[in-house]
Amino acid sequence: MNTPIRESDYLMPLKVAGLSFRNNFVVGSGPAVKTLDMIKAIERWGWGGASLKLTIDPTYISKPPRYRWLKKHKYHAFTAETRLTFEQGLRLMEKARKAVSELILYANMAYAGENGEDGWIRMAKKYEAAGAHVIELNMCCPNMSFNVESSGGQSRALSGASVGSRPDIVSKTAAAVQAAVGIPVFVKLTPEGGRIGEVAKACFDNAIVSVGSTGNRLAIPDFDINNPQHGICRLQEEPTLACFSGPWLKPLALRDVYEMRAKCTPENMVMGSGGIEKWTDAVQMMMCGADFVQICTAVMLKGPKILPKIVKGIKQFMQQKGYDGYRDMRDMVVPHITPTDRLTLYRGHARIDEQKCTGCALCADIGHCYAISMENKKAKINVDDCTGCSTCVDLCPVNAVSICQYEKIEQE
Ligand SMILES: Cc1cc2nc3c(=O)[nH]c(=O)nc-3n(C[C@H](O)[C@H](O)[C@H](O)COP(=O)(O)O)c2cc1C
Structure with missing residues (x-):
C-alpha cells in the first residue's frame, strides 16, 4: 500500500466514553484482524477502530478456517474458524497498542469456563493491562455452543449466541465487567433468539456504553443435491450449519439495529454490522439507529482499503443534504417504521x-x-x-x- 491516505479521506471524528475515534467505522472481529500486519494496514487506511479476532478462554472449538463466498447468492458462510488463545490475544493486543497511534483497539473476548462472571472479569482486566481501548464482550457468535446445540450436539460450555439472547445473564455479566475495568465495555449481541432489543435495553440499563449486533445467522448453505452428505466447504466432509454474513444479511441487520435503537435512548450508542459493503449501506445502518458500523466480510474479500471510498460517499451525501455530522441522519427511519x-x-x-x-x-x-x-x-x-x-x-x-x-x- 503506497497510496497516501489524506485525513479528508477518512476523518469524521466522534468521541465516545473519552475515546476519540477518527470515524465510526470499525473492522469487525474476524480473520482480517488477527495479525499485527493486518492491524497496521487497518490503521493506515484510516479506520476508526479494529476489533481483534476473538479470544475464547478456555480455548473452545478452534479449527482451521473453512469459508465459502457464494457470490451469486451474496453470502459468505463459514463452518470452522480459528480463534486466538487467550495468550495469543493478549500478545497481539500488546504489540498492536504499541504499533498504532490513532486506531481504537477492541478486545473481542468470550469466557467459556465454569467461573461465570469472574472468568469474564479476569479476561477483561488482562486485556485492559495489555492495552485494549475497549472490551467487546462476544455474546454473539452462533458458531460455538449455539451451533453445537442447534445441530444436535451437547456443549460443555455455553458461549456466544447461546448466552446472548438472555437479557438477565448478558446485562449482569456486562455490568460486572464494566465495574471491574476502567475502559469502556461494549457488548456484541446476537439476533438469534429474537430478543435483541430487550437484551440491548437491559445492557444500557446497567450502564453499558455501547451495544451492537453481529447480524450473523446460522443457516444451511446451498448444497449439491447429488452429493447431499457432503458439506459445501472445500477440505471438509460433512454438511453443517454455517455462519452467514455479507450482503444477504443486510436487511436483517438493519432490523436488528432498528430494534436496539427503538428500545433505548438517543444517548445510547448502538453498533450495527451485517452486509455493509458500500457507503449507502452504511447510511442505511445509521438511519436505522447505528452510531458505529462494523464491517467484516467486505474487508475479508477486498481488504481494508475499502474505507476511504465509503467515507467519501457519506461525506458527499451529508454535504448535499446539509447535515453537519452523522447524528443528523442517525435514526431518521426509526420513528417512521409503522406497524x-x-x-x-x-x-x-x-x-x-x-x-x-x-x-x-x-x-x-x-x-x-x-x-x-x-x-x-x-x-x-x-x-x-x-x-x-x-x-x-x-x-x-x-x-x-x-x-x-x-x-x-x-x-x-
Ligand atoms: C469468518 C468470520 C469470522 C468471524 N469472527 C468473529 C469473531 O471472532 N468475533 C466476533 O464478534 N464476530 C466475528 N464475526 C462476525 C463479524 O465481525 C460481523 O459482525 C458479521 O460477519 C457481520 O458483518 P459482515 O456482513 O460485514 O461480515 C466473524 C465473521 C466471519 C465472516
Missing part, C-alpha cells in the same frame, strides 16, 4: 405503457394475479381485478408497467 396494522395505503392499479411493452408475458404469468392478460402481444390490465400489489412492476424487464395512485384507504 403493519397502521399503514397508510392508497387505492390504485397497474397500467401498461403499450409503446414499451414487448409482449414477453412475464406479468401475465404471475401466479397470484389473474388481472393481466395478453392481447395482440401486449399486456392488458383488468383494472377491476388488480389489487395494486405491484409485483408486475418489479417483474417487467422494460419498465412498461407503472402504478396509478388514487385516494387513501380509510383505516378500519
Whole structure:
C-alpha cells in the first residue's frame, strides 16, 4: 500500500466514553484482524477502530478456517474458524497498542469456563493491562455452543449466541465487567433468539456504553443435491450449519439495529454490522439507529482499503443534504417504521405503457394475479381485478408497467 491516505479521506471524528475515534467505522472481529500486519494496514487506511479476532478462554472449538463466498447468492458462510488463545490475544493486543497511534483497539473476548462472571472479569482486566481501548464482550457468535446445540450436539460450555439472547445473564455479566475495568465495555449481541432489543435495553440499563449486533445467522448453505452428505466447504466432509454474513444479511441487520435503537435512548450508542459493503449501506445502518458500523466480510474479500471510498460517499451525501455530522441522519427511519396494522395505503392499479411493452408475458404469468392478460402481444390490465400489489412492476424487464395512485384507504 503506497497510496497516501489524506485525513479528508477518512476523518469524521466522534468521541465516545473519552475515546476519540477518527470515524465510526470499525473492522469487525474476524480473520482480517488477527495479525499485527493486518492491524497496521487497518490503521493506515484510516479506520476508526479494529476489533481483534476473538479470544475464547478456555480455548473452545478452534479449527482451521473453512469459508465459502457464494457470490451469486451474496453470502459468505463459514463452518470452522480459528480463534486466538487467550495468550495469543493478549500478545497481539500488546504489540498492536504499541504499533498504532490513532486506531481504537477492541478486545473481542468470550469466557467459556465454569467461573461465570469472574472468568469474564479476569479476561477483561488482562486485556485492559495489555492495552485494549475497549472490551467487546462476544455474546454473539452462533458458531460455538449455539451451533453445537442447534445441530444436535451437547456443549460443555455455553458461549456466544447461546448466552446472548438472555437479557438477565448478558446485562449482569456486562455490568460486572464494566465495574471491574476502567475502559469502556461494549457488548456484541446476537439476533438469534429474537430478543435483541430487550437484551440491548437491559445492557444500557446497567450502564453499558455501547451495544451492537453481529447480524450473523446460522443457516444451511446451498448444497449439491447429488452429493447431499457432503458439506459445501472445500477440505471438509460433512454438511453443517454455517455462519452467514455479507450482503444477504443486510436487511436483517438493519432490523436488528432498528430494534436496539427503538428500545433505548438517543444517548445510547448502538453498533450495527451485517452486509455493509458500500457507503449507502452504511447510511442505511445509521438511519436505522447505528452510531458505529462494523464491517467484516467486505474487508475479508477486498481488504481494508475499502474505507476511504465509503467515507467519501457519506461525506458527499451529508454535504448535499446539509447535515453537519452523522447524528443528523442517525435514526431518521426509526420513528417512521409503522406497524403493519397502521399503514397508510392508497387505492390504485397497474397500467401498461403499450409503446414499451414487448409482449414477453412475464406479468401475465404471475401466479397470484389473474388481472393481466395478453392481447395482440401486449399486456392488458383488468383494472377491476388488480389489487395494486405491484409485483408486475418489479417483474417487467422494460419498465412498461407503472402504478396509478388514487385516494387513501380509510383505516378500519
Ligand atoms: C469468518 C468470520 C469470522 C468471524 N469472527 C468473529 C469473531 O471472532 N468475533 C466476533 O464478534 N464476530 C466475528 N464475526 C462476525 C463479524 O465481525 C460481523 O459482525 C458479521 O460477519 C457481520 O458483518 P459482515 O456482513 O460485514 O461480515 C466473524 C465473521 C466471519 C465472516
